Amino acid sequence: MLSFSFLLFLVYFFLLFDFSFPSPSVSFLPARNVTLYGDAHLKNNAISLTQQHACPASSSSSSSNAVGKALYLYPIRFLDPINNTTASFFCRFSFSIVRSPLCSFGDGMAFLITSNADSFSLSKGYMGLSGPALNPQDSFIAVEFDTSSDPSLGDINSNHIGIDVNSIVSFAAIDAESVGIDLQSGRQITAWIEYSDSSKVIQVWASYLQVRPQSPILVAQVDLSEHFKEYMHVGFSASNGQGSAIHIVDQWRFKTYATLSSVTPEDISERGDCLMCYPENPMYNDGPGTHNGRGKLLEMALGWGGLAAFTVSIIVVLLVVIFSAIKKRRGFGGRTKEGRINRVSRRLSITEIRSATMGFHRSRIIGQGASATVFKGYLSSCGSVAVKRFDHAAIECAHNPFITEFATMVGCLRHENLVQLQGWCCEGTVLALVYEYLPNGSLDKVLHKNSSSAIFLLWKQRLNIVLGVASALSYLHEECERQIIHRDVKACNILLDAEFNAKLGDFGLAEVYEHSSVIRAATIPAGTMGYLAPEYVYYGVPSVKSDVYSFGVVMLEVATGKRPVDGVGAVLVDRAWSFWEKGKLIEAADSKVVGMFNTLEVERMLMVGLSCVHPNHEKRPTVKEAAMILRGEAPLPVLPQRKPAVGFQSVLSEDSDGTLNLAGDNSPCTDYLTWMTPRTDFG
Structure with a gap:
């Protein structure tokens, strides 16, 4: 799904796509x-x-x-x-x-x-x-x-x-x-x-x-x-x-x-x-000759449109990127004053990819998801890299994560708080994206490791991580020529470099929209339970405010050290509201950093987190506004005394006024926990 005249904001940056794909037609709404x-x-x-x-x-x-x-x-x-x-x-x-x-x-x-x-x-x-x-x-x-x-x-x-x-x-x-x-x-x-x-x-x-x-x-x-x-x-x-x-x-x-x-x-x-x-x-x-299936063609999709439409078993992609950068960084580019990064990504051969990952050896696996496996690799031109190899079963579905992520990452995502694409391979049976390797792994692993060797995050590092994610989301929502909704903001997708700077990654579920004349259709909610905004779960329509909700959950997770949904189904958002209602919000803070932080800063992050997970999306701040509050550049948000209840009119029955009431603990409705626990399966 994918455009990309907005590439012109990168000075001297040109793209050439050469897709060779004999494939069947694909249907899209x-x-x-x-x-x-x-x-x-x-x-x-x-x-x-x-x-x-x-x-x-x-x-x-x-x-x-x-x-x-x-x-x-x-x-x-x-x-x-x-x-x-x-x-x-x-x-x-x-x-x-x-x-x-x-x-x-x-x-x-x-x-x-x-x-x-x-x-x-x-x-x-x-x-x-x-x-x-x-x-x-x-x-x-x-x-x-x-x-x-x-x-x-x-x-x-x-x-x-x-x-x-x-x-x-x-x-x-x-x-x-x-x-x-x-x-x-x-x-x-x-x-x-x-x-x-x-x-x-x-x-x-x-x-x-x-x-x-x-x-x-x-x-x-x-x-x-x-x-x-x-x-x-x-x-x-x-x-x-x-x-x-x-x-x-x-x-x-x-x-x-x-x-x-x-x-x-x-x-x-x-x-x-x-x-x-x-x-x-x-x-x-x-026309004539089209029933025999013997036609042969080497086709060129010289633009982003091909990325949004093909679901194929064999894809050959050639990208030539020529650009001039003011300052080099690791041989790949420089960083502009606005925090955007000019970097060259290139097509890699299957031989290079297999060599870099020791033939995709199990010992090189550093992460695994529903649609891809991530391997640590080494390329002489890049150094250490993370190779994300996509499963063919995943790319044959309607929402092709390889296409979505490739198109989004190459399109306009050049920012210091976004994981940078170094290259890709679409050859034979290998569909892979190659990213910069971030040695400290994901925020999820750093926050929730139980071993004695787990990395301990200082409060200043936690605050810096949250502000880094805020910078990335502000860029996606407001600074890209085409607005990007991430749809999967969570601790697992926030990676940490050697200095514990945050970089948001995994754009396999991202949606790209015009800033004006936006058309957003209801879909089956995609993402991770515990991070999903209630209106997105109910209506299936993503928005910047559903990203804000997920960002708010991340803030609460960083400040409390608790998972969004724990092993027994307890929801972090409800826990935080409970402390707020009792007037003891600071007690929700991570016990591992008690006495080692500025109490006002921690309480501020918890309050901003609660404002971002407000059940009514209209009451949530933008990510940019949330970041200003975190930095002390704007007043604290005004929160209600108790978690508000928000009702959604049912669309299942025209003759019923049934309402789903997403409320706090004072509500007799228990549907909220049903929607917000990992046991829910959207098929």
């Missing part, structure tokens, strides 16, 4: 893969670009609420300036245009590739595409399905298909009716669009059937390499102008690939993954 603008919304697992409006059109009909756009979540790389390579692309989608009763048709819709995701036109007939005042630095390519006629825009009629490059005036167009297509019929139409960089030709097919016709209905000679920017956004745009119609898109597939002389259009349709797909229809195919 649009809510997790698109950003919606203006009038666009999701409806019945499809994208509705526009909404019905009253007729005749009101004075506001040409305002932004008559324009809708849906773009794939992350920009796709179309140009490699280093190797002077241009991507070819293939797109297939189904759409329908349904007129509102008693209204004229809207303007129509367009498949769009644009360098500026925020560029709109409110002019009638423009389908939301950029107008004459197009910024010279911007560029767009569109295939329009036009249901209005404006001679001033060169429209041949109100039922035509055209190809636009940096202008709403089509340089090639065809009367759709002449090829048996009525865009105004309301019927579902399937379109195929293909651009070959080797021949500099773009072709368009359209049919009422889900089988691609033998011949395209529109062919145009054009060199798009002159109009592509390095990163472009891909999606759809529509507008209603003075009319009213619903423009619906579904069954969308898009992919970029390297043009090879031996590759035929049928092969392109047969093989490879897509950037965003819907569940496949078994009757759906892309």
Whole structure:
């Protein structure tokens, strides 16, 4: 799921992705893969670009609420300036245009590739595409399905298909009716669009059937390499102008690939993954030759889109990173004044990885999770490293942790309090991410080891660890161009370097969002019981405030030395509230540091922790605000005398007013402990 024009904040930092993957199609829901603008919304697992409006059109009909756009979540790389390579692309989608009763048709819709995701036109007939005042630095390519006629825009009629490059005036167009297509019929139409960089030709097919016709209905000679920017956004745009119609898109597939002389259009349709797909229809195919399964293609996904869509057994990834850094650190980069780190990560061969880990020997295992095993290794170019090898059973699931973590880590995560990616290996049967090795292990092991050799954390070290985690989360939530919700903040995922500085890791569950126009769908809650916010457990919708809750649990864990849920099911959050209600909060502090800390600082951390785990997410501070309080730069939070109760309206029964009451010990409801203990299984 994944974008990444925001890489530009790294000076002289360029990415080249070369994915070679023969693989089946993968299905993803649009809510997790698109950003919606203006009038666009999701409806019945499809994208509705526009909404019905009253007729005749009101004075506001040409305002932004008559324009809708849906773009794939992350920009796709179309140009490699280093190797002077241009991507070819293939797109297939189904759409329908349904007129509102008693209204004229809207303007129509367009498949769009644009360098500026925020560029709109409110002019009638423009389908939301950029107008004459197009910024010279911007560029767009569109295939329009036009249901209005404006001679001033060169429209041949109100039922035509055209190809636009940096202008709403089509340089090639065809009367759709002449090829048996009525865009105004309301019927579902399937379109195929293909651009070959080797021949500099773009072709368009359209049919009422889900089988691609033998011949395209529109062919145009054009060199798009002159109009592509390095990163472009891909999606759809529509507008209603003075009319009213619903423009619906579904069954969308898009992919970029390297043009090879031996590759035929049928092969392109047969093989490879897509950037965003819907569940496949078994009757759906892309044209002649696609049933035999013998097509072969070396495809290039020159952008982050490929990362968000493929679930494969064999992946070959090539990343070349070229950058200039002001200051070197361990031969890999430097640290900026803002705490961000410029560092090179590179592709490693399977031979290097096996050699570094002694063939993934059991003696090298330093950690194990549900989806991966971590080995300590040594690379001559990096020194000691942690090699995280992913299990194939895990990467075949819908939420592929390898894809998610790789995309997130390479994307923008360069911060001194985040574990740094050194490289990766995607070769043969090995899917691995290589991280810097942190000698003091996880915060969980340091806090909860029972042996006499356990490391003892001084109070100043504990405070520094919490502030380090706060810095990392503030960066993810507020400073990245795309907001990142970690979803698994816990002591196990906080690693400590040689000086006990905290580094947040494990982004296998992370969610990446636009700061604006965020679409968040309910999911099965992911994470670790005891750290999960009650509203996230109940609704399944992650947010920055659910990360804040997890961070609050970590604070309480650091201050008390207790696990979030102990061996008998006692919940740390309830224990801390109990001490607060008795007016003896300081007694909750870790007995191992009693008399060895500043009482005011410990009490402050406990109070901030309680404010972060407030049952009502609206009452929680941001991570940045919590850090300011911890540093004494803001007043202490105001806490209620007793743990508040928060009710959630049940969504299970429309005829019931059943409420889940997440309350303190004074509540007769016991559901809270049921949800918050490790015995709960979300399947």
